Amino acid sequence: MAPFDIIAIGGSAGSIPIVSELLEALPSTFQYAVIIVLHRLRNVYSEMNRVLTTSDKGTYVHEPDDKEVIQPNSIYLAPQNYHLLIEADRCFSLDYSELVNYSRPSIDVTFESLASVYGSRVLAVLLSGANDDGALGMEAILSNGGQAIVQDPATAAYAAMPRAALERNPTALVLSPDGIIKFLSITT
Amino acid sequence: MMNLTQITNGEIDELISLIRHNYGYDFGDYARASFQRRVLRCMDQAGIRSFFDLKYELTNDQTFFNWFLQNLTVNVTEMFRDPMFYKSLRTTIIPILASYPTIKIWHAGCATGEEVLSMAILLQEAGLLERSRLYGTDLNPANLERARQGIVPMQYMKDYTYNYIQSGGKNDFSTYYTARYDHAIFNKELRRNIVFSQHNLVTDQVFNEFQLVCCRNVLIYFNRQLQNQVCRLLTDSLAPLGYLAIGMKESLIFTDVRQQFDVTDSVCRIYRRKT
Numbered sequence A: 001m002a003p004f005d006i007i008a009i010g011g012s013a014g015s016i017p018i019v020s021e022l023l024e025a026l027p028s029t030f031q032y033a034v035i036i037v038l039h040r041l042r043n044v045y046s047e048m049n050r051v052l053t054t055s056d057k058g059t060y061v062h063e064p065d066d067k068e069v070i071q072p073n074s075i076y077l078a079p080q081n082y083h084l085l086i087e088a089d090r091c092f093s094l095d096y097s098e099l100v101n102y103s104r105p106s107i108d109v110t111f112e113s114l115a116s117v118y119g120s121r122v123l124a125v126l127l128s129g130a131n132d133d134g135a136l137g138m139e140a141i142l143s144n145g146g147q148a149i150v151q152d153p154a155t156a157a158y159a160a161m162p163r164a165a166l167e168r169n170p171t172a173l174v175l176s177p178d179g180i181i182k183f184l185s186i187t188t
Numbered sequence B: 001m002m003n004l005t006q007i008t009n010g011e012i013d014e015l016i017s018l019i020r021h022n023y024g025y026d027f028g029d030y031a032r033a034s035f036q037r038r039v040l041r042c043m044d045q046a047g048i049r050s051f052f053d054l055k056y057e058l059t060n061d062q063t064f065f066n067w068f069l070q071n072l073t074v075n076v077t078e079m080f081r082d083p084m085f086y087k088s089l090r091t092t093i094i095p096i097l098a099s100y101p102t103i104k105i106w107h108a109g110c111a112t113g114e115e116v117l118s119m120a121i122l123l124q125e126a127g128l129l130e131r132s133r134l135y136g137t138d139l140n141p142a143n144l145e146r147a148r149q150g151i152v153p154m155q156y157m158k159d160y161t162y163n164y165i166q167s168g169g170k171n172d173f174s175t176y177y178t179a180r181y182d183h184a185i186f187n188k189e190l191r192r193n194i195v196f197s198q199h200n201l202v203t204d205q206v207f208n209e210f211q212l213v214c215c216r217n218v219l220i221y222f223n224r225q226l227q228n229q230v231c232r233l234l235t236d237s238l239a240p241l242g243y244l245a246i247g248m249k250e251s252l253i254f255t256d257v258r259q260q261f262d263v264t265d266s267v268c269r270i271y272r273r274k275t
């Protein structure tokens, strides 16, 4: 059995190239769902899901609609200008409430929601970024028995986000982007 | 946000039946994930530490309930949110609405009215405002009170101006309002054919027939079953060949009414009632 049902990836400034590499490194048979939360501009129509989709490897990145059921072997990207929540019956719920950590989508919001629904079946990965979103959400995931990886701040284009996450979660695994890739490539 | 107060699913059930029983609002089929966040947020803001205290306040204090209700719903909105959507209205929908002698539009779940003002601007620019009637409704009376004043905080005007231009707006946006200290008041002229009134999508009925119904970013707060029920109400409120617009990430796929519509704009989620 796969060790996780969900791999949740949070990133902000400087994280997009790493997200692309991670997605490319996923084994094609992965059984979990990948949920990516990135800070993005609001009200600027962007096709980030296309940017992250690499057709040759068959990594298809999809922005879920409200109440869409989470499927294994799928990659989801939080739609811009909504928070992404998860319902107990394992479907997505979108939410247009106030910004959290100056962000919508906020990584904390999704991580906290995943922690309460999936408990120990979540792996959280937090990458480069310039604020401290994700730290509290990672704490919720760890305290519900999940696991967490933080990008080594020394390798991050913007170290504030990984650093804040580590301050709050000293037990999280610290890995370079290559380390994270290796970890994911052997996790099916 | 999160303080560490937690609240169980059973407690949420209890809270919902208390509110239903004492005040008549039914949140039973709201999507739980966000509803729970809202309850925790309200408790946090009011400095209420336990579920017991929350129940006590809600049972004994009508003023507290009013405040609670006001903060329980997600009241966030923007002018010209999703400029692409407004562009699609300008280019595709409004030219068709122009053929009706009177154009009736319903904004269900209009929050503080920014969406209705945006629509009034589109109609004004198309020369149709005079023969249009816009109805903005919401569950939350405090939102409607704000909406009637036509006031928008000044701090957002830069974003709204940008959205307006992105939506294809060609005028100087500032001619639509007067700046007053920290807020902008939208011109009376623009608001003359707008009516705001309370309407609860869960418990109230069809009240008129419309050529266009906008219900954007409201369905996301409902579970599938309630989405289905509300979509039926929205459909029954549409004239044959009328348009339904929902949020960019909302979908009719899980509803019974989906066969009654053609897709007019699949990205902006605009549908046309078949007959």
Ligand SMILES: C[S@@+](CC[C@H](N)C(=O)[O-])C[C@H]1O[C@@H](n2cnc3c(N)ncnc32)[C@H](O)[C@@H]1O
Residues within 6 Å of the ligand: A096, B073, B074, B075, B076, B077, B078, B081, B108, B109, B110, B111, B112, B115, B137, B138, B139, B140, B143, B199, B200, B201, B202, B215, B216, B217, B218, B221
């Ligand atoms: C996020 S706002 C959407 C505002 C606007 N339509 C937009 O997209 O910007 C959601 C609104 O739905 C309203 N609402 C929630 N439940 C409702 C119900 N049962 N009936 C009517 N309005 C409701 C809330 O009070 C809130 O104002």
